Amino acid sequence: MSSSRSHVRWLTLALIVALIVINYIDRSAVSYAVGPLTKSFGITKSQYGLISSAFSIGYMVFAFLAGPLVDRYGARRILLVGVAIWSLVTAVTPVSGSFIGLFVARIVLGAGEGPGFPAATRTVSRWLPQKERGIALAMVGGVAVAGSLLIGGPLVTQLIAGVGWRGMFWVLAVLGALWLAAACMLLRNTPDDHRGVSAWERAHIAAGQLEEERTSTNRVQWRPVLTNRNLWIIAVGYFAWGFMFWGFMYWLPDYLSSQYGLSVTAVGLFTVAPWAAGVVGAILGGVITDRVFARTGSPRTRLTVMGVALLLSGAALVPITVAPSLTVSVTFISVGVGLGFVTGGIWWVAAIDAVPSQPGVAAGFADAAFALSGIVAPSVMGFIVSSTGSFSSGFVVMSALAVIGAGSMLVLPKPYRRRLDPAPDGKADLAAR
Template sequence: MSSSRTNVRWLTLALIVALIVINYIDRSAISYAVEPLTEAFGISKSQYGLISSAFSIGYMVFAFMAGPLVDRYGARRILLVGVAIWSLVTAVTPIAGSFIGLFVTRIILGAGEGPGFPAASRTVSRWLPQKERGIALAMVGGVAVSGSLLIGGPLVSQLIAVLTWKGMFWVLAGLGALWFAIAYALLKNTPEEHRGVSEAERAHIAAGQLEEERTSTVRVQWRPILTNRNLWIIAVGYFAWGFMFWGFMYWLPDYLSSEFQLSITEVGLFTVAPWAAGIVGALIGGVITDRVFARTGSERSRLTIMGTALLLSGAALIPIFTAPSLTVAVTFISIGVGLGFVTGGIWWVAAIDAAPSQPGVAAGFADAAFALSGIVAPSVMGLIVSVTGSFSSGFVVMTVLAVVGAGAMLVLPKRGPGRPQTLDIQSDLVREPR
């Protein structure tokens, strides 16, 4: 083994980022095939709405269930099984044949994609030292998500134009199969399992890990998870951010077209800005998180950064419902989404910090809260628009939830025992007790 430091950990991270990009393109692809799909299967718009919700139901349940499986059997095995399931379901979507068939396939698709972030979080915790996790998980939970929303639309629409909507699903299934083949050969649970990792790189990774993060698999212990105050705080904050994220993901095009009488082409142009801002915000959040942790060694600093970003994100929406115009809407929605994505990857870092011995379970717990917001936000926004005829009250709800989530993260984190309590702010930002 070479004594020089290799960089296999970044190859591993690249595999996870590619996985998340494919994950998000696959889950959103159906929205670009609404017209031909509903016509081919005789499905009404209301039935299509139920089909859309089916994904989040399956995703929420299996994101939570996947956590224990990831910690018990390792991220590699669970990811390979998950990708195999969702790629197969993507391939059979064009031949589902009916409302029931599509409803079931979307639930299964959500179940297959559910392990993605819990397994990604565990992989990062086993492959990178703490000081490198902020930017790494910003790439996974922020840049990959925003980037997939930026490139997914043009990619999927071009595939439909060239290969028809059925061919589009089959190409996406093929991308999943390609990732499976590459990951089967290259992805390992820990650096110790990978023959290409030098002793220097292993030492670098181990020096920045807690003792409990050096294990490959563990048995799940639910009591430390369900009684972990910081995990509940993270879940509340992630739900608040998720409500804004899913609300804009599902309703932003309709808001822009109905409020400002934009064409579909114009809507497509204006919706680029928020997700581009999300990429920038995610990168900034990752850099800030790693630098603050390197300087303070404080895990609670992650919650402080997230709480501040979420508070500013909610505040950025205020001009939209107090002085609405197209320029105001696009500008401040972009600012709000960009600030929200500052938290994009830190949720996973904070979840790992809160329960380092069970990162998969902790990430699944947080991801389930995010998935729950994916069920609640579209329906609540739709109800508000139906009752009031306006999106303004929906933006108020987003702002209120952001303030609540931010307050929880800034005020409620539990102080670790055995540390001196002083007036110095850096010593006040202490570790969560294990």
């Protein structure tokens, strides 16, 4: 083990960020190949709608189930298995041959990607002290997600143009295999498992962890999870933000084209702004939550930051319903998405704070709520648009849910039993609250 000041924790974080980028590009790739794929397989639009939901169903179920597996067997093993599954499914997608084959493939893809965030959350909780987790998980849950949406479209469409729609899936499968090879060599469950971690870095990490985070839990304890008020509050808030996220992800292009008569290329240009704002918001959220925690030492501040950001995010959509125009819509949707992404990585930090002994289970619980919104939001928005002929009511629902989620985080949290107090020497001491 090295005696110098190593920084292996940041290499580990880089691996996780790369994983999430590949994760989101893989899951969205099918939408760019929908034309040739549905034609080749003889799939109708209604069948394609079911295929779109299949991913979220598989993802929601296995995000929840993966949490106990991550806490029992470690993040590394579960991630390696998950990436192997989703890379294989990505490779066979273009030859699945029928509606049933593609439906099953999307469920399995969701199952393979489900462990991603629970495993990433446990990895961060074991590799970084509390004061560094805000920016770290902002990179994982915010920058990587919004960034993948920024680069995914151009990357996938260029691949389709260069190697065909089937070749595009195969290239993405190779990317997953390359990550798998790198993770086998570089990724470990804890700093103690990695020979490159110096004594200084191990001490630095340990000084900012709770005792529960320095020990392993082999048996899942469901009662502390299912009866944890703060974890339920996190789930409600994450569902509220997820409704806005998935609603815009699926319906923003159609809204801009149908409401303002934009061409496909113009829509592509205008949809860049919200996700670019999301990258900025995610970084800002990580910096703010780390600085506030460094000053207060209180995990409660994570929920306060998220509550304020979500409340402002919902309020930002009001001008779109009051005085709609292309400029107003793009501007305030971007503001709303940017403010929403301030919470992007803090959900996972808050989940660790709520159940520090079982971060994988806690993260899976929260992620299942987010995945549920991914099933509900597209359907509800579609029903609203088809029944009213307008998107306005959908924006009202987004704002209302944001207020509910924000209110629960600002008003209802139960005081945390333990916290890390900042000390004059920069280290943290455990104290009862």
